[in-house]
Structures are given as C-alpha cells and as structure tokens.
Amino acid sequence: MAKRDGTSLSPELKQAEEPSELLRELVAHLRQNRTQLREEWVVRITETRLLTAMTKEEIFAEATSIYDSYVEALETEAFEALQAYARNLSERIIPRGVETHEVVGIVLLLRDVLARSLFEKYQTDFKKLNRILDAYEPAANRIANTVAVGFVQERERVIRQQQEAIRELSTPVLQVRERLLILPIIGVIDPQRARQLTEQLLRGIRTNRAKVVVIDITGVAAMDVTVANHLVQTVEASRLLGATVIVTGLSPEIAQTLVTIGVDLGKMNTVGDLQGGIEQAERLLGYKVESLAEPR
C-alpha cells in the first residue's frame, strides 16, 4: 500500500500510518459528527423514497442503531455483531414488505454520506484523503456486503421454512381405520415433492403398521413421466413393506401417461374414486360396513 504514493520514499516513510490508525481517526471523526451525519443520512433516505413502508420515527430509530453498529464494525473490524443485527433487522422488516434493494440502498447511501464527509474534511490534504479512503472503502464495502448477504440469507431462510411447511402440510398420511392409511395428493407433484411423499408414506406404513394404503390423486391434474415412474416405485416399495397400495382418482391424462410409460398394470391396483378405493381396502382388511338403519 505504501508503494502507491511511494515515488518520494523520503521523509514521510513513517507517514504510512497503519491502516488501523487511519481507521481509528476515521471512527473518531464519525463519532464526533454522529448527529449531523445521521441526520443527513435520514434526509437522503426519505429523499430517495426508500423504506416507504416505515414511519419517519422508525426510520430514525433504525438509522441510529445502524449508524452505531456501522461505526463499531469499522472500528473493531468484527462483522459478526453487524451481521446479527442485519439478520435481526431483516426479520423485523421483511414482513412489512421492505425490499432487498431498499436495504442495500440505505447502506450504500450511508457509505456515500460518510465518504462525502471525509472528502469535506480532508479536502486540503489530498494524500491523506487518499489513504483514509484506502482504509475506509474496503471496510465500507465489506459492511455493505455483509448487510446485503444477511438480508438475503434471512429471506431465503424464511422461504425455505415456508416451503418446508407447505410440503409437510400438503402431503398428510392419514389413518382412517386400523391398518388403513389414505394419502390424498393435491396439486402439482415435482420430483422433490414426490420423493418426500414416498418417504412419508413408507415411514407412515411402518409406524401405523398399515396393511393397505389408498393413494388418492384426484387433485392431481397431470404428472410427467418421472413422477409417474416414481409413483410406480412407491407402490412397489410399499409392497416390500407388506402393504397393498390402491391408487384412486386417476385422471385421463395420468392414465395416458401411465400407459405410455408401459406400467405393468398387474402391480398397480387402481379404483375409480376414493370411495371405491376405501371400500376395496376395507374388503381386503376384512371390514364390513353396514348401515344401522334402513336409509330413509
């Protein structure tokens, strides 16, 4: 780093103050002008119409704590605290509809505001300004990066969690009678969901000691060849666990797909609708359902 302004090696060899020293000076400057710089930053945030989902007071409060953690991160070069704060912030403001570009935007704005104040302060000493910026820029960029990544990670975490929840909810394995499970499938089946569905079913067979399983796919409009094959494999795997599978509610399209891939229909037990499937399952299990009274 000293090389850059190093044509004149002479008197100021010592001038190459350590970057950390420069940072300290910088931090002191930012602390001194905290109120004014923060004010300026908030004004610029409102001017650029960022964080419109939040009130002025909220913006001010957040700005204060971001400013302080920002300066602290510059000082200690420890980004964990800032990262944690960014994640916490995201958690609070994502549900209110704050977008990624807004969060990145305000951090970049802060960077610019601070950089300007540095220009102003050191405008008479260009060399020093250069060195200060050398120290400031990488740290500032890293902070912006950390905040953005933290925000995106939090978002992704929420999305993953929701996906997981949707999946869990969307493939319930239900016991309707002793040793009889039904698995109603609704919606689109992608290979990942198909895999999860199989896992849940096989585990369900084991824990409920099921002998017959009715898979109802009335709610599935179509499936591609991969998923259809997967369905067949699920049927076979269930048989290996000693359970008979009855598939009900095949749409014409799915029937077409199954015929096209040439499924051995001797292995697939299919019944038209869920009611018929459950009735057949009851027969297999030896249940007999009788009406107590004559239907009126």
Next chain:
Amino acid sequence: MEVPILKQGAVLIATFQAALSDADLNQLRMGLVQQVVKFRSRAVIVDVTAMDVMDSFASRTLREIALMIRLRGAETVIVGIQPEVAFAMVQLGLTLEGVATALDLEEGLAYLNEKFKTTN
C-alpha cells in the same frame, strides 16, 4: 457369519445379520432349501430387519430362495425390509416379484396363519 435357522412349528425362521458375505448368503440358501423338506415345514420367513443396505446379490438371492422353496413345496415371506431400503431396492429394479412380503416377523406369522387356515 452364519445365519441361524430357527424352527417354530411348521415355519422356519432365518434372521439376517447386518453384514453378510455372498458366501453366507449361498450357505443360507442351501440350508433353508434342505431343511424345509427335512422338517416338513410349510413356510419360511426370512427376517431382514437388521439389513440397512441391500445389494443386488442379496436381493437376487432372496428371490431365488423364495422360488426354490416354492419348488420344494413351501412358501416364503420376506419380512422387515426398512423403508429406505425398500425404496432403494425399487429404484434399482429389485422388486422381489412374486415373493410375499410383510412388515415384520409378527405380520409375517399372521399372514402365514391366515394362509394355513384357508388351505387346510
């Protein structure tokens, strides 16, 4: 490791251990096929609960055991296939076609009792 073959009434029960070599499997096959006639057993239950991996040789041997036992006049039930193993087997195309399967030993015995009742 040799697989013990237990006699329980009219049923022979062989319980797989976790790690079986191909030689063990061959030995088991011969043992079962011989003893099923020697003891005049009506059925054989092979319990594979302990196996968390099933390769193609083991799977093929199981199927061969079942078919040979049928030729010797008895029936075979494979019990205790783990869910993960079951799906892995199916993906490899090892579906044990034509072989009866049950959830566990208890289920296997129940299945056979049911069967004996109807054939008697």
